[in-house]
Amino acid sequence: MMAFYFLLLGREALDMIHDGRPAFLGFGIGLLLLPLVGVWVVYSTLRAALAHQRLARRMHDEGGELDTSGLPRDRRGRIDRDAAVALFEQVKAEWEADPENWRTNYRAARAYDYAGDRTRARETMRRAVELERAERTRG
Template sequence: MTDDRRALRIQVIIAVMCAALVVYLLLLGRIAMGFITSGSAAAVGLGVALLALPLIGIWVMVSTLRAGFAHQRLVRRAREQGMDLDVSDLPRRPSGRIERDAADALFETIRAELQGDPDNWVRWYRLARAYDYAGDRSRARTAMRKAVDLEEGR
C-alpha cells in the first residue's frame, strides 16, 4: 500500500470515528436534556452531569484533531526541507519496529543536533520522531508540542 493510499485510509477512518462520536455525543446530550426537563432534582443533577460529557468529548476531539493537523503540517514542511528522519537503513524487529539499540543511537544523534540549535522547530520535530522510534511516546508528544509552538512562532 502506498503512503498516499495509507494516509487516505487513515483519514477516512478518522472521519468515520469523528462522525460516530458526534452522533454519540448528540444522543447523550438528548438523554441529558430529558433528565433535566423531567423536574426531579436527582434527574436534573444527572442531566447536568451528563451534559458535561458531550462538551468534554467535543473539546477532546477538536483539540486532538488540531494537534494532528499541526503535526501533519510539520511532517510536510520537514520533508520539503529534506529534514525528515530517514530510518530505512536501521535494523528492525520482526514486528517492524526499529531495534532498541539503533533507536537509542538515533536518539543520541538527534539530541546532539538539538543542543546545537535549540530554537529550531525542525530539530524539535526530529527529536519527537526519535523519541517515538525509541518507544518514549510521552516525551515524543511533549517534543512535538514544542516543535509546533516554535513553528507557529509561540
C-alpha cells in the same frame, strides 16, 4: 454517528433535568457536558494532527526527515531498540546545539517516538509546533 450520539445524550439529559429530582438534575447536567468534552477532545486531536502533518510535510520538503531506512528492525517492523537509542543520541546532540529551532525539536520528537518514549515525543512535538507557528507569524 456522533450526531446521533449527541442527540440521544441530549434528549436523555433534558429528560433527567426536567424530572426535577436533585440527583437526576446533576446527572442531566453531566450528560449535557459529555458531548461538549467529546467535541473538544476531537477538535484538539485533529488540530494537533494537522499541525504535526504540516511540520512533517515541511521537513520532507526540506530534506530534514530522519532516515531510518538502514536501521535494523524487529520482526514486527519496529526499529531495533538499541538502534533507536543510538539515533536518539545523535538527534539529541543536534537538538542541544539548537533547542529553539522547530526542526531540531521535530527531529527529537520523532527520535523519542522511535525510542519508545511517547510522552516526551508528544511534549517535544508540541514544542516544535509552537516554535514553527512563531516562525511563520514572524514571517
